[in-house]
Every structure is written in structure tokens, then in C-alpha cells.
Amino acid sequence: MTFDTSSTGESVATALASCIKGKTVIVTGVTPGGYGxxxxxxxxxxxxKVVLAGRTLSKIQATMGAVKKEIPGADLKTLILELGSQKSVxxxxxxxxxxxxxxxxxxxxxxxxxxxxxxxEDGLELQFATNHIGNFLFxxxxxxxxxxxxxxxxVAVGSVGHFWGPVRFDDYNFEDGKVYDKWLAYGQSKTANILFAIELAELYKDRLLAFSLHPGGAATSLNQHMTKEDxxxxxxxxxxxxxxxxxWVRSVAEGTATQIVAAFDPSIVGSNGSYLVDAKLAPEQAAPYATDKDNAKKLWELSETLVGQKFRP
Ligand SMILES: NC(=O)c1ccc[n+]([C@@H]2O[C@H](COP(=O)([O-])OP(=O)(O)OC[C@H]3O[C@@H](n4cnc5c(N)ncnc54)[C@H](OP(=O)(O)O)[C@@H]3O)[C@@H](O)[C@H]2O)c1
Incomplete structure (x- = not known):
């Protein structure tokens, strides 16, 4: 089975239904209108069986209500998760x-x-903390x-936005904000998503698969901090x-296809740690600094330091 830009989350899920049925899947960030x-x-x-994880109960419940309305027998539960707080994670x-x-x-x-x-509250720049450190810890x-x-x-949902910047190993907090650039910071956090999947795959080898991906460009609440100048x-x-x-525009339905492929497609099991775009493997579409194995190791060690705990198989 091959999937491409014409695939949607629904068409991929239908094609892979036998792999998905009965599985328990945690999805984080399930605000109405978004990829989650x-x-x-x-x-x-x-x-x-889907666990809807997020920080805003009313938004989780709105998504849950809409899904239940369409699929009355859906097996859903909620999980409160504030990625910006290691305590909450x-x-x-x-x-x-x-x-x-x-x-x-x-x-x-x-x-x-x-x-x-x-x-x-843990002293970390918000985008790095939310998009990477919270995920790493959870x-x-x-x-x-x-x-x-x-x-x-x-599955770590990254972005083509990783091209905005590598991980700033020596200054992930942007000199306490003095040299902050919100796009370099987003780039840093999304580069981290790709490196995280690489190192997770390296550490667990065939015991666990890890993938990162870029879903496409869609108007969602992710854009809420963008200004006219941006x-x-x-x-x-x-x-x-x-x-x-x-x-780069993909509807939410199309972008979701890449998430389902990364989560369930049996044909990609031999590419543990890889990056996907448009519902297929696309490691060549990631920046060299985002696929560098030394950077992946370095980020793992930095992340362990920042959460105060070592994670090895
Ligand atoms: N949209 C695009 O064009 C695009 C492009 C490339 C990559 N992506 C990636 O796709 C993913 C989903 O984004 P989206 O576009 O679907 O936007 P979205 O609907 O705004 O989804 C983001 C989700 O993250 C949740 N969230 C934010 N901060 C959180 C925190 N501290 N703890 C827990 N949850 C938190 C939000 O919850 P609240 O609503 O409660 O804040 C929301 O449910 C993101 O990782 C994004 O980087 C999106």
C-alpha cells in the first residue's frame, strides 16, 4: 500500500484498519480544528481506543463530544497534560x-x-519546553x-519549520530572552522533535519504533501568536x-494522513527513526543538523539534564 499527497487521515486509517482496530493510542493536543x-x-x-490528552479540558471535551456524535460507540478517554510543566507531565x-x-x-x-x-515554571524557554522537553519526559x-x-x-509531530533553526546546545534559553527570536525558537523545538525520534529509535532498536513528521501547512489555532508583521x-x-x-498547504484531513502512516503503516518498520512528509518516508527532506546522530545523542543528554532523570533501556 502506498500513500501520498492525495491521502487523507481517513483514507489511510481505513486502509490500515486491521492494524488499528482495538489498539490504544494516546494523542496529545486535540483542540477542535487541529491535526490532533x-x-x-x-x-x-x-x-x-483513543486517549485524548491536552491541557484544556473544555477543548478535549469539545473534540470528544464531536467524535462521539459521529461515532457513538467510540472508546475515548481524557488525560490532562500540561507539557510546559514537568510536574503535570x-x-x-x-x-x-x-x-x-x-x-x-x-x-x-x-x-x-x-x-x-x-x-x-521549570525555567525553560516555552517553545523548547512545550514542544520538546515535555514530550521527551512524557x-x-x-x-x-x-x-x-x-x-x-x-510519533513526534515536527514541522518543516525546523529549517528555521538547529538546537542551540549552548544557549537553548536565548540568553534568558535577551537574544530571543520566536522563529529560531520554534525551529529549535521542531528540530528537537526529529532528533528525539532518531535517538529513541537508536536506543530501543527493534523493541520500539519512533518516527517524526511534518504534517503540512493548515490554518489552525497554532497560528494564534502570528502577527501581521509575521x-x-x-x-x-x-x-x-x-x-x-x-x-506546503495541506488540509487538516490531508496532514493527518502522515500521522496515521507514522503510527501504523507496517511498510515503514524497517526505517525506525525516520522523518515523514506527505504520508511517506522523506528523510531527505530534513535538514542535515536535524538528522545528525551526534546531535541526537547530545540532545538526549541535554534533555535528561533538564528533566533531572536519565532514560536508557
Ligand atoms: N498547522 C500547521 O500548519 C502545522 C505545520 C507544521 C507542523 N505543525 C505541527 O502540528 C502539531 C499540531 O498543530 P496544529 O496545527 O494542529 O495546531 P493546534 O490545533 O493549535 O494544536 C496544538 C495543540 O497543542 C496543545 N498545546 C499547546 N500547548 C500545550 C501545552 N503546554 N500542554 C499541552 N498541550 C498543549 C493545544 O492545546 P490548547 O488549545 O489547549 O492550547 C492544541 O491542542 C504541532 O506540533 C505543530 O507544530 C502544524
Missing amino acids: AETVRVLALVGA REAAAEVLAYDTPVDVVILNAGVMGTPYEKT ANLIIPKLLESPAPRV YEKFSDFFNSDGTPKGD
């Missing part, structure tokens, strides 16, 4: 570890983009539950009203 919400919907459609992970069934797949979809400079803490599955996968600066990619334009 559509991922929940298409997984539920083919009989997955640890509490959410403890809840997952108490489940009485394995977790087969976690799709780390939640993220923020282009936020003004802010440090989290995924590692729930690995025992994933390893109970016969075919566990971790749209002008990136006028090749956005219209003046903030809607994406050009070759």
Missing part, C-alpha cells in the same frame, strides 16, 4: 502507567508556535506501558489573513 482532533476522529472511526504519566492495558502508540502532536518570550516516563504492546510506536515577513508561505499558501 482529526487524528482522534479517524482512529476512532476504525475502532482504536509526571502526574499524567503516572495516570497512564496505572492503565490496566498496554499503550500501543503515542502521537506527540501538541505544540505551540511563535510565542513571545516566556520561561516555564514519552520516556510511559515507555514501560508502551513496551507492554507487541508493536509500540512513538505574515508579511513570511509572505511566500502565508496570505495576509494568516492562511497558509503555496506548495
Whole structure:
């Protein structure tokens, strides 16, 4: 089976239904209108048990209500997870570890983009903390539950925006904000998503699969921090009203296809750690600094330091 730009999350999930039915999948960042919400919907459609994880209960419930309306028998539950707080991440992970069934797949979809400079309660720049460190901690803490599955996968939703910048190993906090550039910071965090999948795959080899991906460009609430100046600066990619334009535009339905392929396609198992775009493997579309194995190791060690815990198989 091959998938491409014409695929949607629903068409991929339907094609891979036999791999998805009955599996437990945690999807983070399920706000209505975004990739996560559509991922929940298409997984539920083919009989997955889906855990809707996020920081805003009302938004989780809105997505849950919409999915239940369409699929009354959907097996859904909620998980409160604030990725910008290591305390919250640890509490959410403890809840997952108490489940009485394995977790087969976690799709780390939640993220923020282009936020003004802010440090989290753990002292980390907000985009790096939310988009990478929170994911790193959550995924590692729930690995025992994933390893109970016969075919566990971790999917890190990255972005073509990783081209905006590498991980700033010596200054991930932008000199405490003095030299902050919100696009370099988004780039850093999305580069980290790709490196994270590489090192996770390297450490766990055939015991666990990890993939990263770019879903496409769609107008979602991710764009809430973009200003008129940002749209002008990136006028090749956005219209003046903030809607994406050009070759990278994918509807939410289309972008979701890449998430489902990364999470379930059996034909990619031989490419553990790889990056996907447009519902297929596309490692050549990642920046060299985002696929560098030394950078992946270095980021793992830095992340362990920043969460105060070592994670090795
Ligand atoms: N849209 C695009 O064009 C595009 C392009 C490339 C990559 N992506 C990636 O796709 C993923 C999904 O984005 P989207 O476009 O679907 O936007 P979205 O609908 O805004 O999804 C982002 C989700 O992340 C959640 N979130 C933000 N901060 C969080 C935190 N601290 N803790 C827990 N959850 C948090 C949001 O929850 P709240 O609503 O409660 O804040 C929301 O549910 C992101 O990783 C993004 O980088 C998107």
C-alpha cells in the first residue's frame, strides 16, 4: 500500500484498519480544528481506543463530544497534560502507567508556535519546553506501558519549520530572552522533535519504533501568536489573513494522513527513526543538523539534564 499527497487521515486509517482496530493510542493536543482532533476522529472511526490528552479540558471535551456524535460507540478517554510543566507531565504519566492495558502508540502532536518570550515554571524557554522537553519526559516516563504492546510506536509531530533553526546546545534559553527570536525558537523545538525520534529509535532498536513528521501547512489555532508583521515577513508561505499558501498547504484531513502512516503503516518498520512528509518516508527532506546522530545523542543528554532523570533501556 502506498500513500501520498492525495491521502487523507481517513483514507489511510481505513486502509490500515486491521492494524488499528482495538489498539490504544494516546494523542496529545486535540483542540477542535487541529491535526490532533482529526487524528482522534479517524482512529476512532476504525475502532482504536483513543486517549485524548491536552491541557484544556473544555477543548478535549469539545473534540470528544464531536467524535462521539459521529461515532457513538467510540472508546475515548481524557488525560490532562500540561507539557510546559514537568510536574503535570509526571502526574499524567503516572495516570497512564496505572492503565490496566498496554499503550500501543503515542502521537506527540501538541505544540505551540511563535510565542513571545516566556520561561516555564521549570525555567525553560516555552517553545523548547512545550514542544520538546515535555514530550521527551512524557514519552520516556510511559515507555514501560508502551513496551507492554507487541508493536509500540512513538510519533513526534515536527514541522518543516525546523529549517528555521538547529538546537542551540549552548544557549537553548536565548540568553534568558535577551537574544530571543520566536522563529529560531520554534525551529529549535521542531528540530528537537526529529532528533528525539532518531535517538529513541537508536536506543530501543527493534523493541520500539519512533518516527517524526511534518504534517503540512493548515490554518489552525497554532497560528494564534502570528502577527501581521509575521505574515508579511513570511509572505511566500502565508496570505495576509494568516492562511497558509503555496506548495506546503495541506488540509487538516490531508496532514493527518502522515500521522496515521507514522503510527501504523507496517511498510515503514524497517526505517525506525525516520522523518515523514506527505504520508511517506522523506528523510531527505530534513535538514542535515536535524538528522545528525551526534546531535541526537547530545540532545538526549541535554534533555535528561533538564528533566533531572536519565532514560536508557
Ligand atoms: N498547522 C500547521 O500548519 C502545522 C505545520 C507544521 C507542523 N505543525 C505541527 O502540528 C502539531 C499540531 O498543530 P496544529 O496545527 O494542529 O495546531 P493546534 O490545533 O493549535 O494544536 C496544538 C495543540 O497543542 C496543545 N498545546 C499547546 N500547548 C500545550 C501545552 N503546554 N500542554 C499541552 N498541550 C498543549 C493545544 O492545546 P490548547 O488549545 O489547549 O492550547 C492544541 O491542542 C504541532 O506540533 C505543530 O507544530 C502544524
